[in-house]
Amino acid sequence: MMTRATVLLVAVVVVVGWMGDVVEAASQTDLAGAQGNAWTACTHLRVYGLNFDQGLARFLAYSNPQVKSVLEFGCGLGLYLDYVCRRSNATKVIGIEPEAMTFENSVFSRVNDTSLCPAQAAVNVLHASEAELAALGLMSKFDLVYSIEVLEHIPREFHDKMADFLVSRVDKLLVFSAARPNQEGWGHIAERPTEEWIEEFTSRGLVYLWRVTELVRRVCDKRNVNHKRNILVFARPGTFFADDNSSVFSRQILLSNPDDQPAVMWPELQAMSTKVCGAPA
Ligand SMILES: *[C@@H]1O[C@H](CO)[C@@H](O)[C@H](O)[C@H]1NC(C)=O
Ligand SMILES: *[C@@H]1O[C@H](CO)[C@@H](O)[C@H](O)[C@H]1NC(C)=O
Ligand SMILES: *[C@@H]1O[C@H](CO)[C@@H](O)[C@H](O)[C@H]1NC(C)=O
Numbered sequence: 105m106m107t108r109a110t111v112l113l114v115a116v117v118v119v120v121g122w123m124g125d126v127v128e129a130a131s132q133t134d135l136a137g138a139q140g141n142a143w144t145a146c147t148h149l150r151v152y153g154l155n156f157d158q159g160l161a162r163f164l165a166y167s168n169p170q171v172k173s174v175l176e177f178g179c180g181l182g183l184y185l186d187y188v189c190r191r192s193n194a195t196k197v198i199g200i201e202p203e204a205m206t207f208e209n210s211v212f213s214r215v216n217d218t219s220l221c222p223a224q225a226a227v228n229v230l231h232a233s234e235a236e237l238a239a240l241g242l243m244s245k246f247d248l249v250y251s252i253e254v255l256e257h258i259p260r261e262f263h264d265k266m267a268d269f270l271v272s273r274v275d276k277l278l279v280f281s282a283a284r285p286n287q288e289g290w291g292h293i294a295e296r297p298t299e300e301w302i303e304e305f306t307s308r309g310l311v312y313l314w315r316v317t318e319l320v321r322r323v324c325d326k327r328n329v330n331h332k333r334n335i336l337v338f339a340r341p342g343t344f345f346a347d348d349n350s351s352v353f354s355r356q357i358l359l360s361n362p363d364d365q366p367a368v369m370w371p372e373l374q375a376m377s378t379k380v381c382g383a384p385a
């Protein structure tokens with residue numbers, strides 16, 4: 105039987121081996137994703153740590169009526185998806201992230217297996233064929249689609265295609281945020297004003313929910329200043345959500361819960377971010 109120390113050492117060696125060049129990168133400018141595009145797990149952990157907006161997560165998991173199917177574009181480590189799986193009754197919960205996020209203690213045990221909750225579709229939707237997307241369950245609609253601070257990492261010339269992709273998957277609700285001009289951040293290559301995003305989604309047939317947007321921004325955690333400024337909520341016309349009223353806010357969204365803290369939800373990932381990836385403690 106291996107001792108606890110050996111198990112830990114083996115785990116660390118495996119993770120370090122897997123992360124290879126990223127961990128050895130001498131300066132932050134060598135981190136994957138610095139020039140935009142896909143990020144590795146350590147890029148996420150070093151740049152953001154376990155950045156998890158509990159207020160936003162509660163809105164995603166507890167909106168009323170409940171959502172059953174959920175799609176995240178640019179899910180990174182998959183923390184919001186894992187939260188939705190653990191706290192809600194949603195059954196189909198898929199995150200898109202090109203780089204496989206399978207490592208010791210990841211919320212994803214395998215990629216491309218949509219029977220898991222949460223599931224990671226390790227695919228670049230800009231280049232994938234319809235058959236590949238269909239095989240990953242990505243040609244259908246989802247009650248809730250969301251993408252949080254991702255599109256600014258994708259070249260501007262692809263934004264139209266991305267907006268088409270997102271809107272065509274929305275059955276009921278879209279929650280979206282992307283960096284605004286001069287926000288500045290790691291690998292931001294295409295920041296755009298919030299008004300332009302409203303136009304992108306309303307011109308494709310969604311309704312902008314300005315009241316719900318205000319309320320979601322208010323429940324976002326204080327330290328997530330960019331969520332408080334950038335989050336936008338849209339609905340498919342004719343659905344319950346499109347009435348843009350506060351009845352979508354259940355009591356659970358408004359009440360913070362100490363068990364939602366990242367150190368409680370994902371203690372192993374928290375440890376890994378500092379020990380393996382060198383993120384500030
Ligand atoms: C999940 O379903 C159960 C049984 O219907 C219900 O009691 C519970 O409130 C639901 N959970 C959420 C977060 O809506
Ligand atoms: C996941 O599916 C995508 C799309 O078919 C494919 O490109 C990728 O190689 C798959 N990844 C793994 C690890 O199976
Ligand atoms: C909010 O919208 C729902 C769905 O249409 C409706 O049943 C409810 O009466 C509305 N509530 C308020 C306060 O307008």
